[in-house]
Amino acid sequence: MLSFEPRQGGPLTQIATPLLAVLATVLAGAVLFAFVGAAPFATLETIFVAPLTNPFQRSELLVKAAPLALIAIGLSFGFRAGVWNIGAEGQFILGALAGGAVGLAFWQVEGWWLLPLMSLAGMLAGFLWAMIPALLKVKTGANEILVSLMLVYVATNLLSAMVAGPLRDPDGFNFPESRLFHDSATLPILVEGTRIHSGIPVVLIIGIGAWVLLSAHVFGFNVRLTGAAPRAARFAGVRPGAMVIVCLGLSGALAGLAGTFEAAGPAGQLTRDGIANNYGFTAIIVAFLGRLHPLGILLSALALAVTEIGGEGAQVVHGLPAAATDVFQGLLLFFLLAFDTGTRYRIRFATRRTA
C-alpha cells in the first residue's frame, strides 16, 4: 500500500512539479492523438513548437497570456483562501461589455481619458458581477461555486442580447456585433506589426504588485492563513465574510479589467465569439499551474498561451477540433494535481510485516 506523510516542500519541488506535469501532459497527449488517428508527433510539433518558432505567433503568446495571467492572479488569492470563484468567465464578459459600452458611448470622441475610464468601468462591472455570489454567500450561505458558475451562462446570454440589441452596430447589416472601437478607445500597439498592446505591461505591473501583496502584506498573510487553517484565521481576527468579499471582488475586478483589455485590444469590437472565449476557465488552470503564485502565474500563462495558439494551429493544419486544446489543459490539471501530492507528502511504500 501507498501511504503519505506530510512534509515541508522545498522551493525545488515547487518548480519541478509543474514542469513534470507539462512533460506528462505532452506524452499523454501524444498517445491520445494517436488514438484519435492524428499523427502524434506532427500534431505535437504544431501545438508546442510552432508557436515558439514563428515570430508572429511568438508575439501572439503575449497577447493571449496577458488576459489569462490577469484573471489567474485575481483567482489565485481566492483559491488560496478557499473562496472558489469559478465564474471568472462571466466577470470577464461583463468587464468587456461595460468597458466596451463606455467606449461606444463616447464613439468618435477623442481623449486620453477614455481608456482609463473604460478600464475603470470594466473593473467595476467585473467587481459588481462577482459581488452577486459574494454577497449571497455571506448573507445566505449560498454556494459561491455554483452561483458564480450559473452567472457565466447568464453573462453569455446577456452579451448575446447586448450585441444583438442596444450595442449593435447601426450600420452593420443586422449582424450581432458592435461598431469597431475608434482610436481613443483602442489600446495602443506597442510593437509595430504585432498585436502587442499597452495592456500587457499593465498586467506585468499588476503581477509584481500581487506578489508583494501576497508575500509581504498583511492581506497576503491573512489569505495564506485562511487557506492553511480557517479556524486559526478567525482566531487571528480575519472575518470569513470579509475574506469572501475581498477575494471575489479582487478576482472580479481583475477579470473585468482583462475583459476590457480584450475588447479594446485584440477584439476591437464586441461580438459573442470574440469575447466569450473561455479565458475565464483556462485561467483556472493557469492559476494552479502557476502554483497560485503571481510570478508563477505569469510564466504558466505563457505556457497555456502556447497550447491555445498551438491548438488553433492544429485546427487549421490537422483539422483537430478546438476542443483538443481543452483536452490538453484538462490533462495538464490532472497531472498537476497528481504530482502535487509528491510535494505535500512524502510517499512511502509501507512495508507491512506480520509479527
Added chain:
Amino acid sequence: MSELLEIRGLTKAYPGVLANSDISFVLGSGEIHALLGENGAGKSTLVKAIYGLVRPDKGEMYVRGHLHEPTNPAAARAAGIAMVFQHFSLFEALTVAENIALGIKGGVPGPDLSQRVRDTANAYGLQLDPERRIGDLSAGERQRVEIVRCLLQSPRILIMDEPTSVLTPQEAETLFQTLRQLAAEGVGILYISHKLEEIRALCDTATILRGGRKVAECQPAELSAHALAELMIGIELTRPAPRLYIPGPLVLSFSGLEAPSPDPFGCPLSDIDLALHGGEVLGIAGVAGEGQDELMAAIAGEIRTAPTAITLEGRPIGGLGPAERRLLGLMSAPEQRIGHAAAGEMTLAENAFLTGRTRQRLTWNGMVRRSTTENFARAIVKRFDVRTTGVETEARALSGGNLQKFVIGREILQRPKVLVVNQPTWGVDALAASKIRTSLRDLAASGTAVMVISQDLDELREIADMIAVIARGRISPPQRNGALSNEEIGLLMEGRDAAHAVV
C-alpha cells in the same frame, strides 16, 4: 482466574519513535487490569495493536491460548475484543441505534435492535434512548452508547481508553459499578488511564509504561498514589508551593452574556455573569461539550456579542474583533492547537505573527516586519524552552507539548492583562504540563488575570484560586478552590445546583 489475553514481547516502531518496546503482560478473566502511563508512554499504540488498528513489528499476542494476529478491528471483535475509545468514534448526525448498528457485525437499525439496546442498557444501569441523535447527547451519554455497543457483542475482553476524562465524578462512579459488574461476569477489562486515584480504587493489577517500555507491574491498591506517580514519570515533579489568595482589581467581567453556537450540535451560552480579577487564576471546570468552545470563541472575539456583555477594565468589548481585543490586552489560547491556536502548515515565525501582529507591532504600513517577527518567535522559543530546529519550522512538526508551550508562551510574552486558556495541558507530556502550569501561576503572580478552562479537575485543584463550573452553556458562581467538594462540583457539572445537594 483463567488467562484471557497474553502479550509477549510486543514491539512497534514509528519513524523516529519506539512506541512499544518488548512489552509483555497477562490479562485474566474477571480482572480489571490498568495500563498506566503518561501521554506518549505507548498505551494507545499497545491497545491499538490488540484491537487490530496497528500491526506490531515484533512479538506475539494470544487470546485464550490462540495466536491473535488481527488485521483489522473486525478481526479483533471476532476474537471477542471490544474497545471504548477516548475520542468516540460516533457519528453526530446519526441516531444512537444507527451508531450501534455500525459497531456490531451485521447490525441493521430497526425495532429489534432498539429493543436489544434498551435491554442491555437497563441490565447495566445505563439510561439510553436508541432514537436520539448523537449530536444532542452529552459526553457521558455518548460514552454509554460506546459501552452498550461493546456489550451487545458480548465481549470477553473490554478495552477502555481514558474513560473518565469526559465524565463527572458521579458518572465515573456509575461507570466503575458497571465495570465491576462486568468483571464479576468474567469479562477481562484493560483500563487505560493516567489518573492514579481511580486506578487505585478500581483496578486489580497495573502495568506501568514509560517511554514505550514496561517499567513495573504491581497491585495499585497496595501502593500510594505518589509511588505510582514516580514509577510512571520517573522523576519527581515539583508541585507549586501553597500561596495566598489576594485578588487584585476587577479586570474582565461578563454580565448576561448570551451567544449562539456556530456548530449545529454545539452548546449556546446563556446568561453568564462572571468577574475576573488581576492576580487570580479562575478555573472553569466542566465535562466536554458544555459550552467551553463557545465561551472561548466569545472571549477571543470570534463570536461577537452585545457590546456590554463583556467588559475589560470597564470598557465594553463584546462588539470588538479578536485583533482589537488583543490590542487591549485580552489574550487567549484555544484548546485545539493545530488548526485553531496555530496553523500547522505555517512556520513558527508566521504563527507568532498570528496573534502578535498588533500588540507586538509586527506590521509597518500594512507590511509584515519579517525580522521583528522572527525575533519575537525566537524569544518565545528561548524563554519557554520550545524544542525546535528553528523558527522556520512548520508548527505541525512540533510535538504536542512543545507546540503548546509555544502557543501559551506567545500570549504570555505579550504581557496580557487577561489570559484565557482552554485545556492548557491536554495531550501534553507531564514535564511540559508541569512547566505550563508553573508559567500560568507565575503570570498570575505578576498581576495578570488568568482564566483556565479545563476538563481535568485535578489540574484546576492544583493551580486555581477560584473554581466555577460550566454546564449546558451556563456558569455557576465561582467559589474558593477547596470550598466545594468533588461531589458538589460533579453535581454542578451535570447542570444541577450544588447548594441543593449540600442541603
Added chain:
Amino acid sequence: MSPAGARALRGQMIVIGAALVVLALFADVNGIRPVLLYASVIAAAQPLVFAAIGEMVVERAGVLNLGVEGMMIVGAITGFATAVGTGSALLGVMAGALGGATLSLVFGVLTQIFLANQVATGLALTLFGLGFAALIGQSYTGQTPPPFPRVDLFLLSDAPVIGRLLFAHDLLVYLGIALVTVVWGWISFTRHGLILRAVGEDHDAAHALGYPVIAIRMAAIAFGGACAGIGGAYLSLVRVPLWSEGMTAGIGWIALAIVVFGAWAPWRVMLGAYLFGGVTILQLNMQAEGITALWLLTFALFLLAVQASVDAIIHGRGRIGLVVFLWAGTLAAGSVAVFAPITISSEYLSMAPYLATIIVLVVMASDTAQARLRAPGALGRVFRPRD
C-alpha cells in the same frame, strides 16, 4: 417511514401537484396540449434525475465531485458513438454509463489516493470531459442515433390521458424512478446504506470502526459517474437526439445545485429535477410562443409560495412574512404579465434555468441551519488514513 418524513413527502406532493396543475392550465390556454407538455417536461428532467441522484450518493459518501458536467458529456458521446456503431440505443446507454464511470474513476484516484483537492479535480474533470467528448465526437456531428424503444405497458398506454401521463414514456423514465426508489430504500434502510452515510458524516470515525473508507468512496464515485453517464446518454440519444459539442450546456452544474435543493434526500432530489425540467420546457415554449418572461417569474414565485406555505402549515415553522411576500410577488408579477405584456428577446429567457438555480441555492442555503437539511459532515474533506 418516520412521521416527519411522511409530512415532508406530503408537502412535496402538494408542491408537485400545484406545479402540474398550473403547467397544464397554462399550456391549455396557449394551445399546447398539456399531456404533451408534461411528457416533454419528463424528458427534459430525466438527465437531471440520473445525474443528480448519482451525485447525491457521492455526496452522501462525503465526496464533492464537481465534474458532473464532464462525466455527462462523456456519457453523451460514448453513448451516442456506441449506439450509432452498434445500432442499439440500449447498448449506447450502457456505454454511456461505462464512459461516465471510467472518467469518474480518474477523479476517484486523484482525490482518494493522491489526496488532491476535490474542487480543483472536479473542475479538471469537467474541462477535460468537455474537450475529450468534442475530440471523439467530431465525426459524429449530424448523424442520427437509432430510436430508443418505448415501453408500452399492455394496453394501458392507450388509455385516455392517464395512458399518456403514466404509461407511455421510454424505458429510462421508469428506470429513473426505479433508481430513485432503490437508492432511497438502500440509503435509508439497509446496513450498506448506513455505512455509506457513516463514511460521509465522519470518515475518521468510520475508519476507526474498520470500514474501508476509500473503497466505499471509490464505489460511490463510480456509481455517480455511471449515473451521470446515463444522464448524458439520455440527452444525446433520447432528449435531443443528436450529438453536438457542449450539448450539456450546464446541466451537470444544475444537477449539483439540485442535490443541494433536495437536501441530500432522494425524493426531494427527484422533485427538484422535475421542477427544473419544467422551467426549461416552459422557457423553451415561451421562446417559441413569444410569451413574456413575467409569466415565468410568476410561475417560479408561485411554486416558492406554495412551498413556503406548505412548510408553514405542515411543518409548523412559520415564516409568515416570507409567505405573504411570495404570494404578493406572485400576484404582482401575474398582473403585470396580464395587463402590461412586454415581449422579451430569447437570450433573456435562456437565462431562466440558471437564474432559477441561483434562486434555489439561495432559498435552500438560508434553510440549511436546520439539522434536517444539513450537508454530510465530511463533504469535500480530504481523508488521510493514519494508523
